[in-house]
Amino acid sequence: MSGTSVLHHHCLLFTPPEDQPKTKTPEVDLRLKEQECLSLLKRCKSLEDFKQVHVQVLKWGLFFNPFCAGNLVATCALSNWGSMDYACSIFKQIDEPSAFVFNTLIRGLVKDVNFKEALFLYIEMLESEVKPDNFTYPALLKACSGMQTLEEGMQIHGHAIKLGFEGDLFVQNALINMYGKCKEIELSYTIFEQMDERSVASWSAIIAANASIGLWYECLMLFGDMMSEGCWRPEESTLVSVISACAHLGALDLGRCTHGSLIRNISELNVIVQTSLMDMYLKCGCLEKGLCLFQMTTEKNQLSYSVMISGLAMHGQGKEALRVFSEMLEDGVEPDDVIYVSVLSACSHAGLVDEGMQCFERMRSEHQIAPTVQHYGCLVDLLGRAGMLRKALELIKSMPVEPNDVVWRSLLSACKVHQNLEIGEIAARNLFQLNSQNPGDYIILSNMYAQAQKWDDVAKTRMEMTSKALKQTPGFSLVEVSRKVYKFVSQDKSHRECNNSIYEMIHQMEWQLRFEGYSPDTSQVLVDVDEEEKRERLKAHSQKLAIAFTLINTSQGSPIRIARNLRMCSDCHAYTKYISMIYEREIVVRDRKRFHHFKDGTCSCRDYW
Numbered sequence: 001m002s003g004t005s006v007l008h009h010h011c012l013l014f015t016p017p018e019d020q021p022k023t024k025t026p027e028v029d030l031r032l033k034e035q036e037c038l039s040l041l042k043r044c045k046s047l048e049d050f051k052q053v054h055v056q057v058l059k060w061g062l063f064f065n066p067f068c069a070g071n072l073v074a075t076c077a078l079s080n081w082g083s084m085d086y087a088c089s090i091f092k093q094i095d096e097p098s099a100f101v102f103n104t105l106i107r108g109l110v111k112d113v114n115f116k117e118a119l120f121l122y123i124e125m126l127e128s129e130v131k132p133d134n135f136t137y138p139a140l141l142k143a144c145s146g147m148q149t150l151e152e153g154m155q156i157h158g159h160a161i162k163l164g165f166e167g168d169l170f171v172q173n174a175l176i177n178m179y180g181k182c183k184e185i186e187l188s189y190t191i192f193e194q195m196d197e198r199s200v201a202s203w204s205a206i207i208a209a210n211a212s213i214g215l216w217y218e219c220l221m222l223f224g225d226m227m228s229e230g231c232w233r234p235e236e237s238t239l240v241s242v243i244s245a246c247a248h249l250g251a252l253d254l255g256r257c258t259h260g261s262l263i264r265n266i267s268e269l270n271v272i273v274q275t276s277l278m279d280m281y282l283k284c285g286c287l288e289k290g291l292c293l294f295q296m297t298t299e300k301n302q303l304s305y306s307v308m309i310s311g312l313a314m315h316g317q318g319k320e321a322l323r324v325f326s327e328m329l330e331d332g333v334e335p336d337d338v339i340y341v342s343v344l345s346a347c348s349h350a351g352l353v354d355e356g357m358q359c360f361e362r363m364r365s366e367h368q369i370a371p372t373v374q375h376y377g378c379l380v381d382l383l384g385r386a387g388m389l390r391k392a393l394e395l396i397k398s399m400p401v402e403p404n405d406v407v408w409r410s411l412l413s414a415c416k417v418h419q420n421l422e423i424g425e426i427a428a429r430n431l432f433q434l435n436s437q438n439p440g441d442y443i444i445l446s447n448m449y450a451q452a453q454k455w456d457d458v459a460k461t462r463m464e465m466t467s468k469a470l471k472q473t474p475g476f477s478l479v480e481v482s483r484k485v486y487k488f489v490s491q492d493k494s495h496r497e498c499n500n501s502i503y504e505m506i507h508q509m510e511w512q513l514r515f516e517g518y519s520p521d522t523s524q525v526l527v528d529v530d531e532e533e534k535r536e537r538l539k540a541h542s543q544k545l546a547i548a549f550t551l552i553n554t555s556q557g558s559p560i561r562i563a564r565n566l567r568m569c570s571d572c573h574a575y576t577k578y579i580s581m582i583y584e585r586e587i588v589v590r591d592r593k594r595f596h597h598f599k600d601g602t603c604s605c606r607d608y609w
Contacts, residue, residue, distance in 0.1 A: 047076075047082065077105055078104065082108070099131060102121065103133070138173070141156055144156060172194075176202065192205075236273060252284040253482075271299050271304060291308075313348075313349050315595045315604070325359075337372060360375065373403065405436050409431060424445065479546040481550060488543075488549070503540075505551060509551075550562075
C-alpha cells in the first residue's frame with residue numbers, strides 16, 4: 001500500500017475526537033505516559049507497528065504533547081521502515097512544531113534524498129518564526145551537498161554565521177563536506193584550518209573533500225596527519241576514502257594497513273566496504289586477493305559484480321570475466337548498461353572479438369538494454385585492438401547514435417598501435433571537428449607522423465596544439481617503497497638524495513640486458529635526433545627509473561608494483577620483460593587502461609595490449 005493510500009485509510013487518526021481531553025494529566029502520570037510512549041516507539045519494527053502506537057497515543061490524549069508528537073515524527077521519518085508521507089501528515093497536525101520537529105523532518109527528507117523539500121521546509125521554519133539551532137544546519141548543508149548547489153550552500157552558511165553557529169563543530173564538518181562536494185576545495189580547507197578543535201568527523205570530511213575531486217595523494221597525506229594527531233579510530237567512511245586513494249595511486253602496502261585497521265575496528269564489513277577493498281586490491285595489481293574477497297562476499301550486488309568484472313578486464317582476464325558474468329546471471333542479479341561496458345571491455349583487452357559481439361547482441365535482445373555511445377566505443381576498441389580497423393570505421397559510420405570523442409579516440413589509438421596513418425588521419429580529423437581539447441589526440445597524431453618520418457606534419461600538428469594552448473600532462477610512474485609513494489618522470493633529476501645511485505643502477509641494468517639480447521627500440525623516440533641521442537632518451541623513461549629505484553630500495557625477490565598515467569611504450573614493455581627474468585622479480589605495471597604482470601621474461605598480456 002502506498003504512503004498516500006495509507007494516509008487516506010487512516011485519515012480519522014489525525015483528527016482528535018471532539019470530546020478528547022486536552023487538559024494536562026498530573027505531572028507524574030504524564031511522565032510515565034511519555035516514557036511508555038517512547039518505549040513503544042523504540043519497539044516498532046514496521047510501519048504497521050508504528051500505526052498501532054500512533055492510535056494509542058491518540059487514545060491517551062498525548063498527541064498535543066510536544067515530547068510525544070516530536071518522537072512520533074522522528075520515529076516515522078528516520079526509521080528504515082518509515083514513511084515520509086506519513087511523517088509529513090503527522091507534522092501538519094501539530095499546531096506549533098518546535099525546532100526539534102522541524103529538524104527531524106528536514107533530516108528525514110535529506111535521508112529520503114528529497115533535498116529540495118528539505119530546503120523548502122527550512123523556509124517554512126523561518127516563516128513560522130521558529131528559531132533554527134545548531135542541529136538545523138548540518139542537515140541543510142547535507143542537502144546542498146547532495147544537489148551540489150554552491151549558491152544555496154553559501155546562503156545557508158551565511159545564516160549559520162548570523163545565528164552564531166560558525167564555530168559549532170557539527171556545522172563546520174558539514175561545511176567542509178558541502179564545499180568539497182561542490183568542488184570548492186579551498187573553501188573546505190579554509191573552514192578546516194580555522195577550527196579550534198577537530199574531531200574524527202572533521203578529518204573524514206576534509207579527506208572526503210579531496211577524494212571527491214581526485215586529489216588522492218593529498219588524501220594519504222591528510223590521513224598521515226590525522227594519525228599523527230592521535231585520531232586512532234577513523235570512521236569507516238574515512239577508511240573507504242583512503243582505500244580509494246590507495247587504489248588510484250597503487251599504494252598497496254598502505255592499502256593493506258588500512259584493511260587491517262578496518263578489521264580491528266569494525267566487527268562486520270558491509271558490502272560497500274568489501275567492494276572498496278576488492279577494488280583497491282584489483283587496482284593495485286593483486287588479482288588473487290581481489291578474487292578472494294569477491295568469493296568471501298556473501299551478499300553480492302550489481303556494484304560488486306561490476307567491480308570484479310572490470311578488474312578482471314584490467315588484468316586481461318577476459319574469459320574469467322565472462323565466467324563471473326555468467327555466475328552473476330545465475331545468481332539472479334540483473335545486469336545494467338554499466339556492467340555490459342565492463343564485459344565488453346574485458347573482451348576487448350583479451351582479444352575475444354566473437355565473444356564480445358555475442359555479448360553486445362545479448363545485451364540488446366535478451367536484456368533489452370539500448371546500446372549507448374559507451375557500448376559502441378567498446379566495440380570500436382574491440383575491433384581496433386584486433387587490427388580490424390576498416391570494420392571499426394564502418395561500425396562508427398553505421399552507429400544509430402552520434403559518435404563522440406571517446407569513440408574516435410579509440411579508433412585513433414588503435415591506428416597508432418597498428419601504424420595505419422590513413423585511417424588515423426580520418427579519426428583525428430573527426431576528433432578535431434568535435435573541438436577536442438584533449439592534447440593527447442594531437443600527440444598521438446604527431447607521433448604517427450614521426451614514425452612515418454613526416455616531420456613537416458609533425459611540426460604542423462604541434463603548432464596547432466600550441467595555438468590552442470593545449471599542454472600534455474607529462475608521463476609519470478608511481479612506485480610505493482616503505483609505505484611512501486615516489487613519482488618519476490622521464491629524464492628525472494629531482495630525487496637529489498638518490499640520483500647517482502638510480503642512474504648507476506640504470507647503467508648496470510643496461511649492461512646485463514645486452515647479454516640477454518635486448519636491443520633498444522629507438523622508433524619509440526619520436527623526435528628528430530640521431531640514434532645515440534635516442535638511446536640516451538630511452539634509458540631514462542619514467543618506468544625504467546622507477547624500476548631502478550625499487551631494485552635498490554627493496555629486498556631481493558619482492559615484487560615491484562608501478563602505476564603509470566599513460567600507455568606503456570613497446571620498448572619499456574620489452575625492457576621490463578627482460579628485467580623480470582634477470583633480477584628474478586615479479587613486476588606489475590598498471591598503465592592508463594590495464595595491468596601487465598611481468599614474470600620470468602614474459603608478460604600476462606601476451607604482447608596484446
